[in-house]
Amino acid sequence: MRLFLSFVLLIPFCSVLAQQATSPAQLNLMPLPSNYQAGNGQLPIDQSFSVSLSGYKEARLDSGVRRFLENISRRTGIALTNRSATGDSGARLTIQTDHGSKPVQEPGEDESYSLEITSSGAKLNAPTPLGTLHGLQTFLQLMESTPTGFAVPVVTIHDTPRFVWRGLMIDVGRHFIPLDVIKRNLDGMEAVKLNVFHWHLSDNQGFRVESKKFPKLQEMGSDGLFYTQAEISDVIAYARDRGIRVIPEFDMPGHSTSWFVGYPDLASAPGPYQIERRWGVFDPAMDPTNDHTYNFLEQFIGEMAKLFPDHYFHIGGDEVNGKQWDANPKIQEFMKSHGLKDNAALQTYFTTRVQKIVSKHDKMMVGWDEILAPGMPKDIVIHSWRGPESLAAAAKQGYRGILSNGYYIDLMWSAARHYAVDPISGDAAKLSVEEKQRILGGEAAMWSEHVGPETIDSRIWPRTAAVAERLWSPESVRDVSSMYRRLNQISWHLDSLGLTHNTDYIPMLQRIANSEDVRPLRALADVVEPVKDYQREEFAKTPPTSFTPLNRLIDAARPESETGRIFSNLVDEFVSGGCKDAAKSSEIRSRLTAWRDVYPSLQRGMASSSLLGENENLARNLSVASGAGLSALDALDRHQAPAENWKTEQTTILQQAAKPDYTQVLLMVVPPIQKLVEYVSPGGGCSASK
């Protein structure tokens, strides 16, 4: 129960080192290594700590060690960056790298490493720099504060990933995400051993890359918010330094309105076009029947293929509604004359031609489920937003695939729900060994309709670390409570890399509250979650656009309410124990009382800040629901018989409180309160079952 109190009542939300001595079951690592054995004792980390590199040498290893020492310095306050990183024979951490990795990183390269820590020193050995970089991250996660100073525990680790493709997709089309935000997220990816940054660079709402051949793409399609080619190259180098591939996506033939602002003749209907400001699936699509389209793409893909060295090139291919095609007589005529019986066939015609262009520029094409059609060459990769079944079907046909269905982190699911999704499950679990190997891994997908630079980190982290563990660690690693314990640790660790998922929370609440003192608002924010899936638009007062401010409670609220989760567990334990545990009852009561009082505490401030004021109904609902919970608790543990109709009335109240309104958030403590109500026996006390 201490845990519950410490998270609900206290002032945390900044980086912190591990709080407990390490036991074998409690290694603070995420993802968990494939093989490890904890020992006794620790290796101190103090001013004399140093690192040596031997074996294969390259600049990436030097900069990796420099960043490693900087992170230790930041977390300990001990300056280490003026220590030489090479050739010190008395180094505490000796690193041996056997040989180089490929000049352009490829899926399937050896990423393994071994790390042996004793009380006198540590050895990190890896076949390639990729393994070395992973091992350094493991070491950083192990560091903790102890009674005698900072240290890492004695442990032996042999580690290698389960999947070769472990990605994070960031959509910068819908909301532009500045370079510094991209970079800090690459730091986060490195920390959890993700190795693919999938950059969704164009969509209806923005074209985000400088093209020198077709400058109107960025000049007219981006509001001035795009990356120069030099910046792109800088990010690619930054990612490579961290063992991360960068895969560009240019979505076509749909999701491409922003291209048409500067180049309307690419579209299937006459222009002019404007940058799209709304969200959804729209009509504009490239004209697949016009040779001009392919000439343009030939040159454009050629330019981008040079800019992005990775061997894979993502062409999107999703969600073409076909309306422009249906309405264009020339296109209809073309379909007839070429025997293309429907729009799917027309898109396959398009994809086939684009694949040839991509291939000509020495890239392997990646695309969403829609690109899979008979006759496609086997070296393409299917990126599944539809699910493991679709992936399994592709694998059976000989295609490689990666999974994003179940990893859409914009949908505000819990970490546990994402964690349960396995690329090799359902139909895929029944595949042959060879077929299974075609399932390369997966990608967390951060679609950006409702995130900006201030909020994107809190949507990506820490939940993406759970996806990273699913993709790296053995399939058998599935303990959800262990995952949450370690997720909490990694979350604070990520703060030290400059990620803002924790540090922006209080400032955002202060902005809403218009006050330094955010205690009552925080009590409210701690128990809400944004609505799930695509409900944010459904409950919006006015349809959101790319100009809608992202400064409201829903934006500050975390995708997953830790307080709600812990309270829900507490109620489960209480009722399953027959409502007899006095300590649990007292804790539930204290929480409910605090929540009941949030609304009166907030009322004064609501009159002075418009951002706070809109949450009045929500705060009142929390108060009313908590009151219902308190009356249930009285009935349960003081055996007070409820009035007739009490349960029906409370249920009505709670159902009302559970419904999201225009604030677009859910009160996560209402379902456990409902459970308390359900467990009340007609004469008072706890019913054995609801």
Place this chain on the structure above:
Amino acid sequence: MRLFLSFVLLIPFCSVLAQQATSPAQLNLMPLPSNYQAGNGQLPIDQSFSVSLSGYKEARLDSGVRRFLENISRRTGIALTNRSATGDSGARLTIQTDHGSKPVQEPGEDESYSLEITSSGAKLNAPTPLGTLHGLQTFLQLMESTPTGFAVPVVTIHDTPRFVWRGLMIDVGRHFIPLDVIKRNLDGMEAVKLNVFHWHLSDNQGFRVESKKFPKLQEMGSDGLFYTQAEISDVIAYARDRGIRVIPEFDMPGHSTSWFVGYPDLASAPGPYQIERRWGVFDPAMDPTNDHTYNFLEQFIGEMAKLFPDHYFHIGGDEVNGKQWDANPKIQEFMKSHGLKDNAALQTYFTTRVQKIVSKHDKMMVGWDEILAPGMPKDIVIHSWRGPESLAAAAKQGYRGILSNGYYIDLMWSAARHYAVDPISGDAAKLSVEEKQRILGGEAAMWSEHVGPETIDSRIWPRTAAVAERLWSPESVRDVSSMYRRLNQISWHLDSLGLTHNTDYIPMLQRIANSEDVRPLRALADVVEPVKDYQREEFAKTPPTSFTPLNRLIDAARPESETGRIFSNLVDEFVSGGCKDAAKSSEIRSRLTAWRDVYPSLQRGMASSSLLGENENLARNLSVASGAGLSALDALDRHQAPAENWKTEQTTILQQAAKPDYTQVLLMVVPPIQKLVEYVSPGGGCSASK
């Protein structure tokens, strides 16, 4: 009293907008404008907010407006950066700049501006971009959250600075300060209208600039921690964009051990030399009798004069102890043969020759007090670490001067103490008008023996804003309580620029506590201040060096304890009112009770974290002192007669608690507790005077 509670008990420490509606006396501006008149009403700032520029155009104005909009976006959560910054006829803020400023900024250029805000729009007019940039900062400080959304109040401002030289010196020699930290501090300087960044680039402990002519300076004298010439130029451009001049200082002939590591033949005694790791005044000094020294400086200063475009060049010149000169027979012989009667005369000989070199490269020399000597040309500038008297004497002789005595922010003085220091005071106040004009202004001086990248912001900010107000605002602006109220506002505003003086506090305490929950440690940290002046070394367990970690309570503690100041005011009001105010008594009691209980709350953690454990005695002292305060309070307001010798005993206890130990911090609540004890009458109750 609400104020007291809100700062002592709550969870602040992040950026926040102004909390109150603005009244004329409460404009949240620092520095206060020279002339302003507040009106009624406000101008809303919402998604439609836009800016237009007219008159003189240059890239600096565009980027100034872009940063202005970015800051509004960051603070409101409303994206504005995709709005065009030019030519919008319906813009809410129209800016007119009359003409350009000088290509290399000079002291005395017109920095004035006028800003007129009505409920329908705002006009910013300025003769030069310098004024425009200042006006934008004023606008940003005025923005607040209101019941109807974000807004700026209606106001008319005509503003111009009192002094032309308003500086911040940062010593990067003793601890290297990375570029990003320099840049965020330049942002802070811009926010409070400082216009000189004085960069102390070399000292015994490090030479921080790349020299292409003499590469061993940085290669052997910096531990690899130096700025490349490209980085220097980048900082200069960054500063110019913010209306800030950059003045380099290369300290000579003393404070120069780091030069001698690579070039021992510059010194007055044979080498080899090593980078100095200790703090203090050391023997090594350049050989002023050797032509080789001047040949070297001729080339070096020539190179640096090109790198740093400012017309002024700081050569330091302070603290030569002369020991190497005394011990070198050749130097003694030279002095005799040239009629140089003592080391001061020898240094003047050196300075005279260096001044000619500096002048040859079209720079005006700046140096500390020591450089002033008969025969120096009148265009040099005296930088006074000795005080206004020295400045006045120089002004009488026709020399221009700037003041840093009283603005040494490394000495951990209160903002009020720095605020009281006026460059034109004491002897300087008696100067003629013409002589007074030679006093150009002043510089806050951030010496870096005991700061690093993590802690430097909290030593500079917010106190430097009080110095900035002294240098910008009319002499008559002296109200300390208004200063503290506005200092608090500007402190949160500076958070939005990425300064870390507030945001690093809790993470540093969490590191010490080894816990997310820092409540008891924070209660302790909130009431301590680092020891003053140069006592940190005096009370250190072992002499500190450049390798000493800066991760202890003294490093997390703020230079000025707001809690201590507020408690002290509370006690003053309580006793001066005859100890009759029950609310005040109750508040004092509640504070003392909380402090008494800090020690027991910390004890468990002390066993598990070495950084926390060393504060045991300090925490016990707080507990004991608070107990003494509680017994005094009982005597004062419950009229309980104290035991015989009680006052003597308590005084002994409190004197003990007031003494700093190896933690090097002061318990700021002990003196007000001592005051409570002193006011106790022998028979109980409150004596009229102590």
